[in-house]
Amino acid sequence: MCGLLVFSVLCSTSFFGQEKPAEEFESVFLAATTVHRSTDPNVDFTDWLKTEKEYFDKVTSKNDLLIGSGYYNHYFTPDNTEVVIVSVYRTWEDIDKANEITNKLIEEGWPDEAARKAFFEKQNSYYSPKHGDEIYQTMPFTIPVKTDSKEPLVYYVKKNAMGQGGSGFKEYFENVTQKNKYVKGYYTYRHLYGANSRDAMEVFVFDKLGDIESSFDENTRLEKEYWADEAKAKEFFEGYSKMFTKHGDYIYHNVPELQK
Numbered sequence: 001m002c003g004l005l006v007f008s009v010l011c012s013t014s015f016f017g018q019e020k021p022a023e024e025f026e027s028v029f030l031a032a033t034t035v036h037r038s039t040d041p042n043v044d045f046t047d048w049l050k051t052e053k054e055y056f057d058k059v060t061s062k063n064d065l066l067i068g069s070g071y072y073n074h075y076f077t078p079d080n081t082e083v084v085i086v087s088v089y090r091t092w093e094d095i096d097k098a099n100e101i102t103n104k105l106i107e108e109g110w111p112d113e114a115a116r117k118a119f120f121e122k123q124n125s126y127y128s129p130k131h132g133d134e135i136y137q138t139m140p141f142t143i144p145v146k147t148d149s150k151e152p153l154v155y156y157v158k159k160n161a162m163g164q165g166g167s168g169f170k171e172y173f174e175n176v177t178q179k180n181k182y183v184k185g186y187y188t189y190r191h192l193y194g195a196n197s198r199d200a201m202e203v204f205v206f207d208k209l210g211d212i213e214s215s216f217d218e219n220t221r222l223e224k225e226y227w228a229d230e231a232k233a234k235e236f237f238e239g240y241s242k243m244f245t246k247h248g249d250y251i252y253h254n255v256p257e258l259q260k
Contacts, residue, residue, distance in 0.1 A: 025140035025142075027137055027139070027140075028088055028090055028138050029090075029092055029094075030087070030137075030138060030189055031086070031089070031095060031135050031136075032133070032135075033084070033086075033087075033131055033132070034082060034131060034132045034133075034134075035083050035127045035128075036079065036081040036128045037082075037126060037127060038081075038125065038127055039128070040125075048126050049255070049257065051119075051122060051123050052123070053258065054119070055119075056257070058105065058106075058109030059102055059105045060258075061260060063098055063102055065090070065097055065098035066087055066088070066089065066098050068087070068088035068260055069085075069086060069088065069258075069259070070086050070255070070258065070259045071083060071254065071258040072084040072253070072254050073252060073254075075253050076249075076251040077250045077252070134199075135193040136189035136190060136191060136192055136201065137189065137190050138187065138188070138189055139188035139189060139190055140188075141169070141188045142186060142188065143177070143178060143186035143187075144185060145184055145185030145205050146185075147184060147207075149256075152253040152255065152256060153184070153205050153206065153207065154205070154206040154207070154208060154212070154251065155203055155204070155251065155253065155254065156204040156205075156212050156249070156251050157203050157204075157249070157251070157252065158202040158247050159199060159201055159247060159248045160199070160200040160202065160243075160244040161200075161245045162198045162200050162243070163243050163245045164242070165242050165243075166241065166242030166244075167242075167243070168239050169240075169243060175222065176219055176223055176226065179222055180215050180219060180222065182212075182215035183204055183206070185203075185204070185205030186203065186205065187203040187205075188201065188202055189201040209251070
């Protein structure tokens, strides 16, 4: 696995790393676990949020090596049972260390063994046994979310498949994405460990679903404004289009009560 990890890091550096913004950037690691809500009609979801909030308060919020986390529910994806649980770590080593701390916090949070067993049986009943794990490395093109809203935000995830070349990501980010008034947050990730080594993710954050379509129109306006010369625009987008061979679209909304 070590060889695979080194190879993946090198690939990520050669892709986004060629066009890093001038300011300093510290990459972190993002673990995404995709679980699925149980389809068993006998499962009562009434206490789902209460149960997950108890775990969040006793474990997630107290684990200092977990620098960020969130629950993201299906909005528009191929599978309406899908829930993506995201955990963010400062270093690769912190992933294992954080798990050790989690185990200790679980014992402290539910010192009675019978009560602990009952809690996790209830929590596990909300989900099917099926799940998938991916680890990504964050890339330097970022617009941090700044909001005091307690309402769920909309996350549009664009999963790109990397091409064999191309250029212009930094230029497009600085002159279009960064200036789009509808985009409340933006993050880029590169595959590090998981199913597909060609994955390059873009995550756009919006206040509401309708802002996604509005942002597309705003992108078009900004593109025409910056590349007013048709010949230069054609030259740029010919290179830009080679960066990715295809992409898939997914939309989620977060659970503010479970956000760290």
